[in-house]
Amino acid sequence: MRSKSRQNQEAKSSMASTCERKPAHAGSFYPGKKAELDSMLSALLSSSCKNRRGCDSKGKLKALIVPHAGYVYSAGTAAAGYSLLSQLAVQPKDFILLGPSHHALFEGLATCNFSTWATPLGSIASASIDKLCGKSELVVNACKAHAPEHCLEVQVPFLQKACSKDFCIYPALTCETDAKLAADYLAPALSRKGAFLIVSSDLSHFLSQQQAQKIDEASSRIITSLDLVSASSIDACGKTGIITAMILAKKFNWTCCLMDYSTSFAASGGGSRVVGYGCYAFFEKK
Numbered sequence: 001m002r003s004k005s006r007q008n009q010e011a012k013s014s015m016a017s018t019c020e021r022k023p024a025h026a027g028s029f030y031p032g033k034k035a036e037l038d039s040m041l042s043a044l045l046s047s048s049c050k051n052r053r054g055c056d057s058k059g060k061l062k063a064l065i066v067p068h069a070g071y072v073y074s075a076g077t078a079a080a081g082y083s084l085l086s087q088l089a090v091q092p093k094d095f096i097l098l099g100p101s102h103h104a105l106f107e108g109l110a111t112c113n114f115s116t117w118a119t120p121l122g123s124i125a126s127a128s129i130d131k132l133c134g135k136s137e138l139v140v141n142a143c144k145a146h147a148p149e150h151c152l153e154v155q156v157p158f159l160q161k162a163c164s165k166d167f168c169i170y171p172a173l174t175c176e177t178d179a180k181l182a183a184d185y186l187a188p189a190l191s192r193k194g195a196f197l198i199v200s201s202d203l204s205h206f207l208s209q210q211q212a213q214k215i216d217e218a219s220s221r222i223i224t225s226l227d228l229v230s231a232s233s234i235d236a237c238g239k240t241g242i243i244t245a246m247i248l249a250k251k252f253n254w255t256c257c258l259m260d261y262s263t264s265f266a267a268s269g270g271g272s273r274v275v276g277y278g279c280y281a282f283f284e285k286k
Contacts, residue, residue, distance in 0.1 A: 201238025203276030
């Protein structure tokens with residue numbers, strides 16, 4: 001096991017804070033042309049508003065867990081959550097984006113100091129998470145970890161389409177990260193008006209369709225019941241972020257509802273190695 005200082009040193013980036021993060025997956029995970037992407041998102045959000053489960057009357061929306069696969073696989077499930085955001089009378093202004101690192105190793109939370117993030121729909125404001133939540137030894141600046149990462153990038157077009165343009169994202173990746181420490185760090189910011197948490201995670205990976213549905217159903221029971229005792233049994237690539245959200249929900253007295261579930265079966269045409277996708281919404285109790 002490498003030391004914390006060495007892992008964090010490897011993750012750090014010297015990129016200037018004025019840099020724009022360019023899209024790394026436009027044209028692969030989602031359409032690379034503005035008109036096509038805009039049309040796809042409009043259709044997804046419109047359809048989801050009509051077909052959504054009846055969970056949006058539980059209270060004030062405070063957080064979402066949404067999948068991060070290619071749009072052909074999981075965008076329909078993600079739209080179930082973003083359609084809730086699109087219909088809020090007063091939309092959040094500060095979005096904490098939390099997802100698992102697929103390319104870099106580090107301890108704590110890896111943020112980045114890009115001042116804007118670009119997608120085919122345009123650019124939005126961005127800042128390192130410590131600008132919102134304060135300085136902490138938990139946080140390492142790691143733009144190199146974020147540059148090739150898809151788990152947060154695929155959320156940005158949804159935000160651009162579902163929300164007003166006057167908002168800022170605060171991205172953070174997890175790796176060897178303590179969920180309790182992460183929740184304690186994020187809590188003060190999320191207690192303030194206008195702050196919102198988006199956790200990016202898929203569920204089970206590469207099981208048969210039948211196995212995936214069984215495993216994901218068990219994970220969903222744990223997540224929606226906020227069962228922290230059983231949280232280590234959740235089968236998800238972004239489990240740390242999910243548990244962080246569950247801890248925050250307990251702290252703030254939020255409820256959790258499964259908005260939509262699917263697997264890659266329909267898009268892939270094969271049921272032997274599928275990936276599960278869930279969308280969960282957290283509401284402040286009325």
